[in-house]
Amino acid sequence: MPVFQLTDNIIFPPVHLAAKIGLLAVGGDLSPRRLLEAYRQGIFPWYSDEEPILWWSPDPRFILFPEELNVSRSMRQFLKKGVIQITYDRAFPAVIAACQKPRPQRESTWITSEMQTAYIQLHELGFAHSVEVWQAGVLVGGLYGVSWDAAFSANPCFRA
Numbered sequence: 001m002p003v004f005q006l007t008d009n010i011i012f013p014p015v016h017l018a019a020k021i022g023l024l025a026v027g028g029d030l031s032p033r034r035l036l037e038a039y040r041q042g043i044f045p046w047y048s049d050e051e052p053i054l055w056w057s058p059d060p061r062f063i064l065f066p067e068e069l070n071v072s073r074s075m076r077q078f079l080k081k082g083v084i085q086i087t088y089d090r091a092f093p094a095v096i097a098a099c100q101k102p103r104p105q106r107e108s109t110w111i112t113s114e115m116q117t118a119y120i121q122l123h124e125l126g127f128a129h130s131v132e133v134w135q136a137g138v139l140v141g142g143l144y145g146v147s148w149d150a151a152f153s154a155n156p157c158f159r160a
Contacts, residue, residue, distance in 0.1 A: 006055070010034050015042055015057040022058030029053070030118035032125055039146045039153050049112050085134040092123045095130040095142040099157035111157075122146060 004013045006028035018024040024043060028034055030053065038044060038055060047054040071079075096119055100111040122128035127148065133141035145154030 006053075010037050012038060012041055012043055012055065015059070018057045018059070022056045023054060024057045025055040026052050028055070030114060032118070032122055032127070035118060035122060035146065036127060036148060039151075040148055044153065045115065046110050047112070048110055083135065084140070087132045087134065089123075089129050091132050091139060091142075092128065092130040092144065093120055094139055095132055095144050095157075096120065098139065098142065099144060099155065119144060119146075 002017075003019060003023055004017070004025040006012070006025050010031075010033050012025060015024060030045060035045070041057070042061060043055050043057045045053050046056050096111065096116050100113075100116055119128050123130070123144075128144060128146050129152070130144045131142055131154075132139055143154045143156040145152050147153075
């Protein structure tokens with residue numbers, strides 16, 4: 001399968017044309033309009049500083065339906081203890097900054113400064129959101145993601 005070169009037009013090739021590993025296209029920009037169009041089609045950017053913007057649409061994708069979520073009894077008991085607090089959209093820039101840090105045994109991260117800026121802009125426009133996990137007032141975990149229509153595409157990305 002060919003990898004498509006994006007132009008200034010906000011158009012993506014059909015996702016069924018993605019390579020077996022999920023790579024669909026290269027290039028373009030991280031404008032809010034392009035990012036939202038990508039997420040609406042099940043496409044997301046994932047690349048490092050040394051690469052051009054790479055757009056992915058792996059198949060299959062993990063989909064979680066909230067009504068089917070089963071929270072274990074031990075997790076419910078743990079949450080009732082109040083050891084951690086969970087908030088939403090209270091610290092988006094802090095969450096994405098923490099997500100940008102390389103994980104142990106890794107030297108780099110796929111969240112470039114350009115991506116961090118783009119997602120903060122989406123947050124300011126009301127399309128990107130964060131879930132924060134606090135322990136004793138310290139941010140210890142979180143995720144960020146993009147919402148559109150009735151969907152939310154999330155990236156759990158750090159734990160202190």
